[in-house]
Amino acid sequence: MVNAKQVIFAAIVAAGAIFAFFMFFQGDEAKIKKKFHALAEQAEKDGNEHDLIAAKKAHLIEQMFFGTVRIEIPSHEINRSFPRTNISPHVLYARARYQKISLEFHDFQFEFPAEKKATVTLTGVLDAVTGSGERIREIHEMVSTLEKIDGEWRITGVSGVDVLEK
Protein backbone atom coordinates (compact mmCIF):
# COMPACT_ATOMS: atom_id res chain seq x y z
CA MET A 1 0.00 0.00 0.00
CA VAL A 2 1.41 3.35 -1.01
CA ASN A 3 0.49 6.42 0.97
CA ALA A 4 -0.55 9.57 -0.93
CA LYS A 5 1.92 11.64 1.10
CA GLN A 6 4.74 9.34 0.01
CA VAL A 7 3.71 9.76 -3.63
CA ILE A 8 3.64 13.56 -3.31
CA PHE A 9 7.01 13.53 -1.55
CA ALA A 10 8.50 11.34 -4.29
CA ALA A 11 7.04 13.63 -6.98
CA ILE A 12 8.55 16.72 -5.30
CA VAL A 13 11.96 15.04 -5.01
CA ALA A 14 11.80 13.93 -8.67
CA ALA A 15 10.80 17.44 -9.82
CA GLY A 16 13.65 18.94 -7.79
CA ALA A 17 16.14 16.46 -9.26
CA ILE A 18 14.97 17.21 -12.81
CA PHE A 19 15.16 20.96 -12.15
CA ALA A 20 18.69 20.64 -10.71
CA PHE A 21 19.77 18.49 -13.63
CA PHE A 22 18.62 21.08 -16.16
CA MET A 23 20.09 23.94 -14.12
CA PHE A 24 23.57 22.47 -13.70
CA PHE A 25 24.04 20.04 -16.57
CA GLN A 26 22.60 21.82 -19.57
CA GLY A 27 23.24 20.12 -22.84
CA ASP A 28 24.00 22.01 -26.02
CA GLU A 29 20.38 21.92 -27.11
CA ALA A 30 19.25 23.59 -23.89
CA LYS A 31 22.03 26.18 -24.17
CA ILE A 32 21.03 27.06 -27.72
CA LYS A 33 17.37 27.32 -26.74
CA LYS A 34 18.37 29.61 -23.88
CA LYS A 35 20.34 31.74 -26.34
CA PHE A 36 17.30 32.27 -28.55
CA HIS A 37 15.06 32.99 -25.58
CA ALA A 38 17.60 35.57 -24.41
CA LEU A 39 17.59 37.08 -27.89
CA ALA A 40 13.79 37.31 -27.77
CA GLU A 41 13.95 38.90 -24.34
CA GLN A 42 16.40 41.57 -25.52
CA ALA A 43 14.33 42.27 -28.63
CA GLU A 44 11.16 42.88 -26.61
CA LYS A 45 9.86 46.39 -26.17
CA ASP A 46 6.85 47.85 -24.39
CA GLY A 47 6.34 51.54 -25.11
CA ASN A 48 8.99 54.22 -25.14
CA GLU A 49 12.41 53.28 -23.86
CA HIS A 50 15.45 55.37 -23.08
CA ASP A 51 18.12 55.59 -25.78
CA LEU A 52 20.68 54.10 -23.42
CA ILE A 53 18.50 51.07 -22.75
CA ALA A 54 17.88 50.64 -26.49
CA ALA A 55 21.64 50.85 -27.13
CA LYS A 56 22.37 48.33 -24.38
CA LYS A 57 19.81 45.88 -25.76
CA ALA A 58 21.20 46.26 -29.29
CA HIS A 59 24.70 45.65 -27.95
CA LEU A 60 23.59 42.53 -26.06
CA ILE A 61 21.90 41.20 -29.21
CA GLU A 62 25.08 41.86 -31.18
CA GLN A 63 27.05 39.80 -28.64
CA MET A 64 24.92 36.77 -29.50
CA PHE A 65 26.31 36.71 -33.04
CA PHE A 66 29.77 35.82 -34.32
CA GLY A 67 31.96 36.64 -37.30
CA THR A 68 30.38 37.49 -40.62
CA VAL A 69 26.69 36.89 -40.24
CA ARG A 70 24.59 35.74 -43.17
CA ILE A 71 20.94 36.81 -43.16
CA GLU A 72 18.61 35.45 -45.84
CA ILE A 73 14.87 36.12 -45.69
CA PRO A 74 13.42 35.51 -49.17
CA SER A 75 9.92 36.76 -48.30
CA HIS A 76 11.40 40.16 -47.38
CA GLU A 77 14.00 40.10 -50.18
CA ILE A 78 16.82 40.24 -47.66
CA ASN A 79 19.98 38.42 -48.64
CA ARG A 80 23.19 39.78 -47.25
CA SER A 81 26.22 39.16 -45.09
CA PHE A 82 27.68 41.64 -42.70
CA PRO A 83 30.16 41.71 -39.85
CA ARG A 84 28.79 41.20 -36.35
CA THR A 85 29.73 44.78 -35.44
CA ASN A 86 27.15 46.07 -37.93
CA ILE A 87 24.30 44.28 -36.20
CA SER A 88 23.86 46.78 -33.40
CA PRO A 89 22.90 49.77 -35.65
CA HIS A 90 20.48 47.55 -37.60
CA VAL A 91 18.85 46.36 -34.39
CA LEU A 92 18.60 49.94 -33.08
CA TYR A 93 16.97 51.09 -36.32
CA ALA A 94 14.57 48.13 -36.50
CA ARG A 95 13.45 48.37 -32.86
CA ALA A 96 12.97 52.16 -33.10
CA ARG A 97 10.23 51.64 -35.71
CA TYR A 98 8.00 49.87 -33.21
CA GLN A 99 6.22 50.92 -30.02
CA LYS A 100 5.82 47.35 -28.87
CA ILE A 101 7.67 44.20 -29.79
CA SER A 102 7.12 40.66 -28.63
CA LEU A 103 9.25 37.88 -30.07
CA GLU A 104 8.95 34.18 -29.34
CA PHE A 105 10.77 31.12 -30.63
CA HIS A 106 9.19 27.66 -30.73
CA ASP A 107 9.61 24.16 -32.10
CA PHE A 108 13.39 23.86 -32.10
CA GLN A 109 14.94 21.07 -34.16
CA PHE A 110 18.66 20.52 -33.74
CA GLU A 111 21.40 19.12 -35.90
CA PHE A 112 25.07 19.05 -35.02
CA PRO A 113 26.84 18.60 -38.38
CA ALA A 114 30.33 18.97 -36.88
CA GLU A 115 31.96 19.52 -33.54
CA LYS A 116 31.09 22.96 -32.17
CA LYS A 117 28.70 23.63 -35.01
CA ALA A 118 24.91 23.50 -34.93
CA THR A 119 22.03 24.02 -37.30
CA VAL A 120 18.72 24.83 -35.69
CA THR A 121 15.34 24.96 -37.38
CA LEU A 122 12.83 26.96 -35.40
CA THR A 123 9.68 29.03 -35.66
CA GLY A 124 9.80 32.73 -34.80
CA VAL A 125 6.62 34.63 -33.93
CA LEU A 126 6.84 38.40 -34.00
CA ASP A 127 4.00 40.47 -32.59
CA ALA A 128 4.61 44.18 -32.90
CA VAL A 129 2.89 47.55 -32.98
CA THR A 130 4.42 50.14 -35.28
CA GLY A 131 4.94 53.80 -34.40
CA SER A 132 1.69 54.60 -36.24
CA GLY A 133 -0.25 52.01 -34.21
CA GLU A 134 -0.49 49.30 -36.86
CA ARG A 135 -0.36 45.78 -35.44
CA ILE A 136 1.96 43.33 -37.16
CA ARG A 137 2.06 39.60 -36.59
CA GLU A 138 4.59 37.60 -38.56
CA ILE A 139 5.47 33.94 -38.30
CA HIS A 140 8.57 32.56 -39.94
CA GLU A 141 10.29 29.24 -40.01
CA MET A 142 14.01 29.86 -39.84
CA VAL A 143 17.20 27.89 -40.11
CA SER A 144 19.98 29.27 -38.00
CA THR A 145 23.63 28.22 -37.94
CA LEU A 146 25.64 28.53 -34.75
CA GLU A 147 29.22 27.99 -33.64
CA LYS A 148 30.49 27.28 -30.18
CA ILE A 149 33.09 29.93 -29.36
CA ASP A 150 34.84 29.77 -25.98
CA GLY A 151 32.10 27.49 -24.66
CA GLU A 152 29.28 29.74 -25.81
CA TRP A 153 26.98 29.23 -28.76
CA ARG A 154 26.91 32.22 -31.13
CA ILE A 155 24.70 32.72 -34.16
CA THR A 156 26.52 32.89 -37.52
CA GLY A 157 23.60 32.89 -39.91
CA VAL A 158 19.83 33.03 -40.19
CA SER A 159 17.79 32.10 -43.24
CA GLY A 160 14.04 32.17 -43.64
CA VAL A 161 12.09 29.22 -45.04
CA ASP A 162 9.14 29.90 -47.35
CA VAL A 163 6.33 27.77 -45.96
CA LEU A 164 3.82 29.32 -48.36
CA GLU A 165 4.87 30.30 -51.84
CA LYS A 166 2.44 32.62 -53.60
Next chain:
Amino acid sequence: MLPDLNRKSLIRMIVVGICAFVIFSYILIPFRITGFSMEPTYSDGSFNFTVTPYYWIFPMERFDVVTVRFSGTRVMLLKRIVAFAGETVAFENGYLVINGQKTAEPYISARQPWNLAPRTVKEGHVYVVGDNRNVPMKTHDFGQTPIHRITGAPLW
Protein backbone atom coordinates in the same frame (compact mmCIF):
# COMPACT_ATOMS: atom_id res chain seq x y z
CA MET B 1 -7.42 14.21 3.95
CA LEU B 2 -5.74 12.61 0.97
CA PRO B 3 -6.98 9.22 -0.18
CA ASP B 4 -4.66 6.22 0.16
CA LEU B 5 -3.31 5.06 -3.14
CA ASN B 6 -2.91 1.43 -3.90
CA ARG B 7 -0.81 -0.01 -6.71
CA LYS B 8 -3.82 -0.37 -9.02
CA SER B 9 -4.89 3.26 -8.79
CA LEU B 10 -1.28 4.40 -9.24
CA ILE B 11 -0.97 2.37 -12.44
CA ARG B 12 -4.31 3.77 -13.58
CA MET B 13 -3.09 7.33 -12.97
CA ILE B 14 0.13 6.70 -14.88
CA VAL B 15 -1.74 5.13 -17.83
CA VAL B 16 -4.22 8.03 -17.95
CA GLY B 17 -1.32 10.51 -17.83
CA ILE B 18 0.57 8.79 -20.63
CA CYS B 19 -2.57 8.45 -22.78
CA ALA B 20 -3.44 12.12 -22.27
CA PHE B 21 0.10 13.13 -23.19
CA VAL B 22 0.13 11.02 -26.37
CA ILE B 23 -3.39 12.04 -27.44
CA PHE B 24 -2.97 15.78 -26.90
CA SER B 25 0.60 15.93 -28.21
CA TYR B 26 0.24 13.83 -31.34
CA ILE B 27 -3.37 12.95 -32.18
CA LEU B 28 -5.66 15.78 -31.07
CA ILE B 29 -3.39 18.80 -30.84
CA PRO B 30 -5.14 21.73 -29.14
CA PHE B 31 -4.71 25.20 -30.60
CA ARG B 32 -6.08 28.70 -30.22
CA ILE B 33 -6.69 30.81 -33.32
CA THR B 34 -4.84 34.12 -33.36
CA GLY B 35 -5.74 36.50 -36.15
CA PHE B 36 -8.48 37.01 -38.69
CA SER B 37 -7.19 35.01 -41.67
CA MET B 38 -10.04 32.47 -41.55
CA GLU B 39 -12.92 34.85 -40.76
CA PRO B 40 -15.86 34.35 -40.91
CA THR B 41 -15.46 30.55 -40.66
CA TYR B 42 -13.11 30.63 -37.66
CA SER B 43 -12.86 33.61 -35.32
CA ASP B 44 -9.89 35.16 -33.61
CA GLY B 45 -9.45 33.67 -30.14
CA SER B 46 -11.49 30.52 -30.76
CA PHE B 47 -10.27 27.13 -29.67
CA ASN B 48 -9.99 23.90 -31.62
CA PHE B 49 -8.00 20.69 -32.07
CA THR B 50 -6.02 19.41 -35.03
CA VAL B 51 -6.95 15.82 -35.81
CA THR B 52 -3.64 14.50 -37.12
CA PRO B 53 -4.84 11.04 -38.31
CA TYR B 54 -7.61 12.60 -40.43
CA TYR B 55 -5.66 12.37 -43.69
CA TRP B 56 -4.43 8.89 -42.89
CA ILE B 57 -8.06 7.84 -43.34
CA PHE B 58 -9.65 10.37 -45.69
CA PRO B 59 -8.26 11.84 -48.91
CA MET B 60 -7.62 15.57 -49.12
CA GLU B 61 -10.43 17.33 -50.90
CA ARG B 62 -10.78 20.79 -52.35
CA PHE B 63 -12.02 23.30 -49.78
CA ASP B 64 -10.91 21.21 -46.80
CA VAL B 65 -9.69 23.35 -43.92
CA VAL B 66 -6.28 22.17 -42.76
CA THR B 67 -3.52 23.07 -40.37
CA VAL B 68 -0.09 23.82 -41.85
CA ARG B 69 2.94 23.41 -39.64
CA PHE B 70 6.13 25.42 -39.46
CA SER B 71 9.11 23.73 -37.77
CA GLY B 72 6.73 21.94 -35.40
CA THR B 73 3.13 21.90 -34.27
CA ARG B 74 3.30 24.54 -31.55
CA VAL B 75 2.64 27.25 -34.16
CA MET B 76 0.52 26.41 -37.20
CA LEU B 77 -1.49 28.13 -39.89
CA LEU B 78 -5.19 27.40 -40.44
CA LYS B 79 -6.00 27.56 -44.16
CA ARG B 80 -8.30 26.11 -46.81
CA ILE B 81 -7.05 23.91 -49.65
CA VAL B 82 -8.17 25.37 -52.97
CA ALA B 83 -6.01 23.55 -55.53
CA PHE B 84 -3.86 20.47 -56.01
CA ALA B 85 -0.66 19.64 -57.88
CA GLY B 86 -0.81 20.36 -61.59
CA GLU B 87 -3.75 22.78 -61.31
CA THR B 88 -3.41 26.47 -62.08
CA VAL B 89 -4.54 29.01 -59.52
CA ALA B 90 -5.24 32.69 -60.04
CA PHE B 91 -7.29 35.50 -58.53
CA GLU B 92 -9.29 37.87 -60.71
CA ASN B 93 -10.93 40.80 -58.97
CA GLY B 94 -11.08 38.80 -55.76
CA TYR B 95 -12.52 35.67 -57.34
CA LEU B 96 -10.68 32.36 -57.22
CA VAL B 97 -9.90 30.96 -60.66
CA ILE B 98 -8.84 27.32 -60.92
CA ASN B 99 -7.73 25.94 -64.28
CA GLY B 100 -9.17 29.05 -65.92
CA GLN B 101 -12.63 28.59 -64.35
CA LYS B 102 -14.06 31.04 -61.85
CA THR B 103 -14.80 28.94 -58.75
CA ALA B 104 -17.66 29.53 -56.31
CA GLU B 105 -16.61 29.85 -52.70
CA PRO B 106 -19.71 29.95 -50.48
CA TYR B 107 -17.62 30.46 -47.32
CA ILE B 108 -16.47 33.93 -48.44
CA SER B 109 -18.53 36.80 -47.04
CA ALA B 110 -16.72 39.78 -48.55
CA ARG B 111 -13.80 40.21 -50.89
CA GLN B 112 -11.29 42.79 -51.98
CA PRO B 113 -10.20 42.88 -55.62
CA TRP B 114 -7.25 40.49 -55.39
CA ASN B 115 -5.44 39.92 -58.64
CA LEU B 116 -2.85 37.22 -58.99
CA ALA B 117 -1.49 35.88 -62.28
CA PRO B 118 -2.05 32.15 -62.91
CA ARG B 119 0.52 29.77 -61.47
CA THR B 120 0.74 26.00 -61.45
CA VAL B 121 0.79 24.08 -58.19
CA LYS B 122 3.98 22.02 -57.96
CA GLU B 123 4.10 18.26 -57.55
CA GLY B 124 3.70 17.25 -53.90
CA HIS B 125 2.13 20.60 -53.00
CA VAL B 126 -1.34 21.99 -52.33
CA TYR B 127 -2.47 25.59 -52.65
CA VAL B 128 -3.96 27.03 -49.47
CA VAL B 129 -5.74 30.32 -48.79
CA GLY B 130 -7.55 31.79 -45.80
CA ASP B 131 -11.28 32.59 -45.96
CA ASN B 132 -10.85 36.25 -45.12
CA ARG B 133 -10.48 37.91 -48.51
CA ASN B 134 -11.69 41.24 -47.18
CA VAL B 135 -8.09 42.32 -46.56
CA PRO B 136 -5.40 43.53 -48.98
CA MET B 137 -3.79 40.59 -50.75
CA LYS B 138 -0.28 41.49 -49.61
CA THR B 139 -1.25 41.23 -45.94
CA HIS B 140 -2.77 37.75 -46.30
CA ASP B 141 -0.52 34.68 -46.06
CA PHE B 142 -1.42 32.16 -48.73
CA GLY B 143 0.25 30.05 -51.38
CA GLN B 144 1.45 26.58 -52.16
CA THR B 145 2.92 24.42 -49.47
CA PRO B 146 4.36 20.90 -49.45
CA ILE B 147 1.80 18.25 -48.50
CA HIS B 148 4.08 17.02 -45.72
CA ARG B 149 3.42 20.31 -43.92
CA ILE B 150 -0.30 19.54 -43.63
CA THR B 151 -0.66 18.24 -40.10
CA GLY B 152 -4.36 17.48 -40.10
CA ALA B 153 -7.85 18.92 -40.07
CA PRO B 154 -9.58 20.92 -37.34
CA LEU B 155 -11.97 18.88 -35.19
CA TRP B 156 -14.88 21.29 -35.87
